[in-house]
Amino acid sequence: MTTPLAAIQSVRLDDENSTLIILDQTLLPNEKVFLHLSTMEDVWEAIYHLKVRGAPAIGIAAAYGAYLGVKASKEEDFDAFAAEFEKVKAYLASARPTAVNLFWALNRMEERLRKEAQKSVKDIKQALKDEAERIREEDEQVCLSIGEHALSLLEPGWGLLTHCNAGTIATAKYGTALAPIYLGEEKGYDFKVYADETRPLLQGARLTAWELQEAGVDVTLICDNMASIVMKEGKVQAVLVGCDRVAANGDTANKIGTSGVAILAKHYGVPFYVCAPLSTVDLTCPSGDDIPIELRKEEEITAAWYEKPMAPENVKAYNPAFDVTDHELITAIITEKGIAYAPFEKSLAELMNK
Ligand code: MRU
Numbered sequence: 001m002t003t004p005l006a007a008i009q010s011v012r013l014d015d016e017n018s019t020l021i022i023l024d025q026t027l028l029p030n031e032k033v034f035l036h037l038s039t040m041e042d043v044w045e046a047i048y049h050l051k052v053r054g055a056p057a058i059g060i061a062a063a064y065g066a067y068l069g070v071k072a073s074k075e076e077d078f079d080a081f082a083a084e085f086e087k088v089k090a091y092l093a094s095a096r097p098t099a100v101n102l103f104w105a106l107n108r109m110e111e112r113l114r115k116e117a118q119k120s121v122k123d124i125k126q127a128l129k130d131e132a133e134r135i136r137e138e139d140e141q142v143c144l145s146i147g148e149h150a151l152s153l154l155e156p157g158w159g160l161l162t163h164c165n166a167g168t169i170a171t172a173k174y175g176t177a178l179a180p181i182y183l184g185e186e187k188g189y190d191f192k193v194y195a196d197e198t199r200p201l202l203q204g205a206r207l208t209a210w211e212l213q214e215a216g217v218d219v220t221l222i223c224d225n226m227a228s229i230v231m232k233e234g235k236v237q238a239v240l241v242g243c244d245r246v247a248a249n250g251d252t253a254n255k256i257g258t259s260g261v262a263i264l265a266k267h268y269g270v271p272f273y274v275c276a277p278l279s280t281v282d283l284t285c286p287s288g289d290d291i292p293i294e295l296r297k298e299e300e301i302t303a304a305w306y307e308k309p310m311a312p313e314n315v316k317a318y319n320p321a322f323d324v325t326d327h328e329l330i331t332a333i334i335t336e337k338g339i340a341y342a343p344f345e346k347s348l349a350e351l352m353n354k
Contacts, residue, residue, distance in 0.1 A: 008211075010169040011052060011060045011136065017129060018071075020064040022052045025169060029210035040069035040088055047095035047102070050201065054170020055244045055280055056139050059101030062092045063132035066109045071125055081121045085113055097292040098253055098322045099244040100282045105135055139172035142277045145336035147179025150240065150275055153332070153339070154180060156189040158237040161227060163196045164255035165207035166242025166275060176275035177240040178211065185217050193219045194230050198255060200300040200319065224257050231268040239265045239272045246274070246281045250327030250344025251288030256320055262329035271331040278335050281348055288324030296321050 010023040019036040020043060027033050035051065037043050043065030046052045052061045069088030075081040089106045096102060112131040116124045154160070160181065167175035174182060184191050193212055198204035205221055212219040222230060230236050239261055243254040252258075252274050265272040285291055298317035303309040311317065333340040333347075337354045340347035 008168050008214075009173070011057050011064070011172065013064055013129070013133065020061065020068060022046055022061065023169060024051045025053055025207060026051050028169075028206050037065075038068065040065050040092060043068065044092055044095045047092075053203070054165060054167075055099035055101040055242065056143070056171040056176070056277060057169065058096065058099050059105035059279065060132070060136045060139060060172060062095070062102050063105040063109050063135045065092050066106060067125070067128045067132050070128065073121070073125075076121050078117050078121065078124075081124065082113060082117075085110065096294055098294045099280075101244075101277075101279050104279045108135065136172045139277070140174065142279075142336040143171050143174035143176060143179050144183075146176050146275050146277065146334055147174055147183045149336075149339055150177075150180035150273060150334045151183050151187075151189075153271070153273065153334075154184060154189070154191070154238060156184070157191075158189075159192045159194065159230070159235045161194040161196070161230065161236045161239045161261070161270075162208060163204060163224075163227075163239075163241050163258050163261050164198045165203040165211070166240075167208055167211045169207060169211060170242065175211075176242040176277065177273075178208070179275070180240065181212065181217055182215060185215065191218065192235070193217055194227075194236060195219055195221050196224045196227055196257065196261070197221060198257065199224055200304060202305065203255065224260075227261050228264050228268075231264055231270055236268075236270055239270055241272075241274055243274050243276045243280055244322055245285065245291050246276050246333060246348065247285040247287050247291060247324075247327075248283045248345055248348065249287045250330055250333060250340070250342065250348065251291070252276070252325045252327070252330060252333070253288060253291045253293065253322045254325065256323050259323040259325040259329070262325045266329050272325075272329055274325070274330055274333045276333055276335055278337060278352055281335070281352060283349065283352065288326070291322075291324060293323070294321040295319060 166177035195208040302311035
């Protein structure tokens with residue numbers, strides 16, 4: 001028996017509008033626990049510890065976090081209220097550095113705040129709640145459109161490889177890189193999906209394999225170092241990945257290991273597709289060199305998931321959470337407004353203005 005995809009709502013406001021409910025992604029696949037976050041500190045902590053993760057979901061959570069952060073404000077004067085909002089915004093923006101959706105969503109919340117400057121603070125709070133809801137609702141539609149565009153590039157029966165988790169739980173619904181897989185499944189495409197386990201935090205094993213299996217998709221888990229052999233054996237006809245930030249030239253930051261997969265795909269002649277909402281495109285970054293890369297704790301490599309540490313005590317470890325895939329390795333960037341091909345400076349700018 002499979003769980004209908006629509007049943008998983010991983011980031012949403014509760015009915016009383018007082019808490020943000022998230023599916024705790026650190027506990028999957030063993031436990032399905034929904035957390036109720038009522039303060040901006042709770043939201044910051046959930047983003048920082050990857051309880052809510054995936055670029056679009058981080059943006060949605062931050063938008064709700066901004067609303068929760070000022071909801072109880074006692075200020076009645078706009079300037080004082082806006083100053084309080086700025087502090088909340090800066091605080092939430094410090095949770096993680098790479099996914100631009102975090103900053104995009106917070107900027108959008110601020111734009112809404114300023115647009116409503118003539119209204120009472122009570123009404124502005126309501127508008128901020130509405131804006132966060134809108135960001136979440138739009139993301140569903142955006143992901144659906146990405147899925148439709150991406151599906152037009154795929155053929156029934158194909159083997160697909162994905163890295164990390166760019167699925168339903170990383171977004172409002174459907175996912176980005178997994179959206180065409182779900183849509184294809186509904187149409188009987190019978191894809192065979194290979195999920196990289198995605199060291200060190202195992203988003204592929206814990207989240208993608210779980211999500212796809214729940215939806216009844218044929219998914220096979222592989223270790224990251226097995227991507228080459230499945231491509232060599234002809235099991236993979238396309239790679240689909242999500243991303244955290246796309247620079248103006250098409251360089252793309254995504255989960256650590258993605259660039260290696262892209263290099264392999266080029267070697268084996270497999271198309272490499274990046275699925276990205278336009279909210280993930282950052283034209284202020286000329287190239288991938290300008291994208292800040294998050295460094296995380298060494299213990300994620302040396303000790304996490306093991307009963308005992310699996311590395312010598314005090315060994316140095318280097319743990320960048322993302323890498324940048326060079327635009328020359330990317331076959332196409334699939335957005336909600338269409339598919340961008342090289343030269344990406346031109347095609348991305350056109351889609352952003354569409
Ligand atoms: O560190 P994470 O798990 O937040 O990294 C997430 C990814 O790299 C995803 O591929 C990306 O955010 C796209 S999610 C639609």
